[in-house]
Amino acid sequence: MNTKIRTLLTMILASLLLLLAACGGSSAAGDNTASGGTITIGSKNFTENILLAHMIADLIEDKTDLSVVRKVNLGGSNVAWGALKNNEIQLYPDYTGTIVANYYQQETGTSEETLTKTKELVEKDGLEFLAPFGFNNTYTLAVTKETAEKYHLKTFSDLAKVSQGLVLGVEFEFLDREDGYPGIKKLYGMNFKDAKGMDHGIMYRSISEGETDVTNAYSTDAQIEAHNLAILDDDKQFFPPYDAGTVIRKDTLDQYPELKEVINQLGGTISEEDMQKLNGQVDIEGLKEEDVARDFLIEKGLISG
Structure with missing residues (x-):
């Protein structure tokens, strides 16, 4: 009888060990899946930024x-x-230009100078700016x-001379950003009859x-061409370069170092003509941002495919 009990207990113990091992294996598998992680x-x-976010996510x-969780269309800068x-x-x-002038209120320069300053500034906040698009x-x-x-x-200076009789309609954040209306006002002496903030799409209408x-x-x-608008020359070169790229947390790169090489595949692949065409497919033709991004x-x- 004792032998049978010992045998039964041994079998139960073995079963428990197998079950624990299976649970441990399942947990390890789960950890491997989780090690893929979520970002x-x-x-x-606005359309362009949403398109770029979808491109990064797809890559x-x-x-x-x-x-990848996509939180597009969050709001302004x-x-x-x-x-x-x-x-x-x-x-x-x-x-x-947005990073240097708006977030850090620093002076910009040429594209190369502004890119270098961008990388230096964001690094202090535990961020990294990857290869420009x-x-x-x-x-x-x-x-x-x-x-x-x-x-x-023809120029911003021409506009400044008649601005007091005109109404300015711009994005909400442009009214307050130092690299927006306040800065233009100081440099060119523009003083519009009225300045209204509105959503990007409403501006053109x-x-x-x-x-x-x-x-x-x-x-x-x-939308510039679609609405038959004339672009004025920034003759005093107020606006800094706005080279687009991905800004990412360093702790995220430390956790998933493969991201840098993957995202940098977008470096140097999108021209201004490309971006204008992609924006037009969404804003004029009515296609979805995620579809346009993926097709590109x-x-x-x-x-x-």
């Missing part, structure tokens, strides 16, 4: 075993920047061609319908 990519609240999903520093997102696309999306000011002809406008006379625009924005990566051979 969150954000974007600002990461295609080239790594990481899971300061919202996205705050989310990155608070670790609510781990990376997002941004622009050198290849285009400079600088700010500019635009008017309708009728307004340009009526007031003989407002100027087309005559509700505003002047708007800010991006050099890669397809496939066309460039960066991901498989």
Whole structure:
């Protein structure tokens, strides 16, 4: 009887050990899956930045075993920047001029100088700016061609002379950023009859319908041509270079070092003409940002179809 009990206990113990081993194996497998990890990519609240965020996400999903959460259309620059520093997102696309002039209130320079300063500044905050995508999306000011002809406008200086009789309609954050309206006002002496803040998409409708006379625009924005606008020359070179690239947390790169090589595959692959075309596919043709982004990566051979 004792022998039978001992045998039974031995069998039970063996079964328990097997069960624990299986659980341990399952846990290890789960850890391996989790070791792939999850990262969150954000974007600002305009088409181009959303497109770029989807490109980065698609690349990461295609080239790594990481899971990607996409928090696009978060808001303006300061919202996205705050989310990155608070670790609510781990990376997002941004622009050198915005980082240097807006976040750190430092002087910019040439594209190369501003890129170098960007890398140095963000490093102090535990961040890294990766390889630029290849285009400079600088700010500019635009008017309708009728307004340009009526007031003989070719440059920002020309606009300053007649600004007191015109209405400025720009993105909300442009009204307050030092590399936006406040800075232009100081340098050029512009003093508009009224300055209105609005969403990016509404700006073009407002100027087309005559509700505003002047708007800010991006050099890669397809809406410029679609709305038959005239771009004015920044003759005192107020606006800094805005070379686009990925800004990412260093602790994220430490945890997933493969990300740097993967994301840097986008380096130098997007021209201003490319970006204007991609923006137009969304803003004018009505295609979805995620579809346009993916198709571009496939066309460039960066991901498989």
